[in-house]
Amino acid sequence: MAKRALITGVTGQDGSYLAEFLLEMGYEVFGMVRRSSTVNFERIAHIQDRITLVAGDLLDEVSMIHILRDHRPAEVYNLAAQSFVQTSWNQPVLTGETTALGVTRLLDAIRTVDPGIRFYQASSSEMFGKVQAVPQDETTPFYPRSPYGVAKVYGHWITINYRESYDLHASSGILFNHESPRRGLEFVTRKVTHGVARIKAGLDDRLALGNLDAQRDWGYAADYVRAMWLMLQQDQPDDYVVATGETHSVRELVTLAFAAADLDWERYVVIDERFLRPAEVDLLVGDSAKAERTLGWKRQVEFPELVQMMVEADLALVGAQA
Numbered sequence: 001m002a003k004r005a006l007i008t009g010v011t012g013q014d015g016s017y018l019a020e021f022l023l024e025m026g027y028e029v030f031g032m033v034r035r036s037s038t039v040n041f042e043r044i045a046h047i048q049d050r051i052t053l054v055a056g057d058l059l060d061e062v063s064m065i066h067i068l069r070d071h072r073p074a075e076v077y078n079l080a081a082q083s084f085v086q087t088s089w090n091q092p093v094l095t096g097e098t099t100a101l102g103v104t105r106l107l108d109a110i111r112t113v114d115p116g117i118r119f120y121q122a123s124s125s126e127m128f129g130k131v132q133a134v135p136q137d138e139t140t141p142f143y144p145r146s147p148y149g150v151a152k153v154y155g156h157w158i159t160i161n162y163r164e165s166y167d168l169h170a171s172s173g174i175l176f177n178h179e180s181p182r183r184g185l186e187f188v189t190r191k192v193t194h195g196v197a198r199i200k201a202g203l204d205d206r207l208a209l210g211n212l213d214a215q216r217d218w219g220y221a222a223d224y225v226r227a228m229w230l231m232l233q234q235d236q237p238d239d240y241v242v243a244t245g246e247t248h249s250v251r252e253l254v255t256l257a258f259a260a261a262d263l264d265w266e267r268y269v270v271i272d273e274r275f276l277r278p279a280e281v282d283l284l285v286g287d288s289a290k291a292e293r294t295l296g297w298k299r300q301v302e303f304p305e306l307v308q309m310m311v312e313a314d315l316a317l318v319g320a321q322a
Contacts, residue, residue, distance in 0.1 A: 003028070003075070006076045008058065008106070010029075011033060011039060016044045017180070032054055043182050059098065074117065082098045085146050088151070103154070103159060115166060122175065123155065124148075124174065125243070127156060134285060135245065160239070171237040172239040174240065175243075176284060178219045179219070201319065201322055214250050216248065217247055218248055219306070226297060227297045
């Protein structure tokens with residue numbers, strides 16, 4: 001029989017790439033979605049007939065118990081969360097309920113139904129926040145600077161707590177920023193590449209951004225989901241930083257993106273204080289030596305290639321919509 005995997009957040013960027021990857025590996029894939037009129041299946045439309053969608057909610061432990069009992073997955077990948085940092089300032093309680101306590105509910109459902117299930121928790125570089133060391137690795141102390149980062153720290157530590165308390169095969173991937181053409185428009189990388197496409201098409205004449213000097217360690221999402229899978233294939237569960245080890249500023253992102261469309265960014269970009277964070281994180285750059293050494297993981301797509309890929313996808317998307 002094919003191995004079964006459950007992905008929460010299957011309709012998101014990472015969920016769609018992970019579902020694709022697991023299908024290629026011969027898995028039977030189940031994707032958990034909330035019963036909602038606003039669920040967007042666009043990212044998984046091309047594989048929707050090959051995966052089984054099941055109704056569940058991180059706010060409702062009973063729903064997750066039913067899913068685990070009914071479908072008996074061997075692996076569970078928890079990618080669902082309120083995952084936009086800016087929104088977490090406006091919805092801190094909801095962010096805590098889903099991104100923090102949701103992890104506890106899912107872990108407890110696994111403990112109740114089948115402690116043999118292997119569990120992956122999507123941790124985040126935002127947990128490092130006001131960084132205590134550069135670069136950051138698995139031993140770097142956390143100092144989150146947003147409600148989202150705080151919630152992710154809780155989810156990370158409750159995963160460790162259940163692993164050590166109940167002997168669960170529960171691992172966390174501390175993933176640094178990872179982007180793709182499937183990234184939501186609210187994230188700065190996609191906001192930039194989609195903005196470039198709209199300007200190129202003559203639909204807009206400006207792009208409003210926040211701090212151009214903010215720096216991030218940006219990788220390609222499809223590279224990072226391989227690391228998730230590799231963690232659950234290990235004999236022992238553990239936590240791993242997944243990153244490129246390089247930083248790039250928003251200014252560099254903007255320069256590359258506009259150049260990919262033969263445009264001069266300085267003619268179009270304006271600074272809007274509404275997009276400045278109340279508390280900006282410092283220099284986030286990850287050291288993924290442990291993942292490379294233990295998992296054999298390495299990224300395949302470099303930053304300029306990633307930006308080019310995203311701009312080309314958005315030029316095609318905007319062109320098709322025009």
